[in-house]
Amino acid sequence: MSFISNRIVAFTVAAGLLGIFMTGSYFYQAVRKGAAIVPFVVMTVCFLLLISFAYFGIACPYLRWRHKVEQFLDGYLPFEEIDSQDIMLTPYTYLEEKKISEILNSTQVVNLNKRQAQYLALQNQINPHFLYNTLDGIRSEALIAGVESVAEMTEALAAFFRYTISKTENMVAVEEELDNCKTYFKIQQYRFGDRLRLHIECDEEDRESILRCRIPKLTLQPILENSIIHGTELKIGTGNLTIRLGLTQTRLLIKISDDGVGMDEQTLERLNEKLGKTVEQFDLQKNEKSGGIALVNVNNRIQLLFGKEYGMHIFSMEGVGTEVEITIPIIKNEREWKKRSV
The missing domain is CATH 1.20.58 (Methane Monooxygenase Hydroxylase; Chain G, domain 1)
Known part of the structure; x- marks a missing residue:
């Protein structure tokens, strides 16, 4: 043209x-x-x-x-x-x-898309409904048999799936994300016992404001899972996982760190390079047999919602541990979110 x-x-x-x-x-x-x-x-x-x-x-x-x-x-x-x-x-x-x-x-196009969305929503409710009923059944049997640990694990697993599958909102409160992390960590403790410890730190003066901030759903749990699998699980002895939250004038800062095995400079450089790629560039290389997919997924979702100035960066030292730093704009309610999305 x-x-x-x-x-x-x-x-x-x-x-x-x-x-x-x-x-x-x-x-x-x-x-x-x-x-x-x-x-x-x-x-x-x-x-x-x-x-x-x-x-x-x-x-x-x-x-x-x-x-x-x-x-x-x-x-x-x-x-x-x-x-x-x-x-x-x-x-x-x-x-x-x-x-x-x-x-x-065309109202026909609008109505067709609406009906298709409604159909998919109803269809996606079938499998979770069956899953929750099955987990409730296992929990009941465990309580009858007196195996309380199995009942508690099943209850935690059901709560985790309800949050990850059934909760359809794109944006959730930080408090909800932290509760989901606690649920996930509780499930992992049945596997690792006292080898894992989770610490959540928050600026006391900003605690209420931080907990009300809204962030993309499933921002923290995939990073926490990554820290366990690639960090503390490979470490001999007790592993500590820490989630720190703070506010600047315009941003919410979240740091998720572990004292695990860390990573060498080459691996760290490759991972941060992936985080710097656009969604399209990463899609072209999604068949690569390399790690970091969960981290890249979270980073891409943040940047798609808020822009390239937000996202995550990773710091790590071999034998010391790893820290993932996330920056997100401060959003307190749905009105701010919708206004920003326009």
């Missing part, structure tokens, strides 16, 4: 320059030969009118149409804001605009 518009502008400019040269030559010859000036004046006026019509009637409307369509394609302008009466060049262009508007505003 830009190639065509450049050709139109170039053609208009070239025609104008050629016309100026020709009229200048005619005027010079007329003066030398003593010919009448009136035909020259008439020809000049007609030529200027023709050039003005070509520029203001064809080139400018086309350029405005092209600019607005490009804005629409880039997502910066609703299609309804394109003024068809002002910038349409031909009846065909008008019909094209009308057809696109009909497609975009």
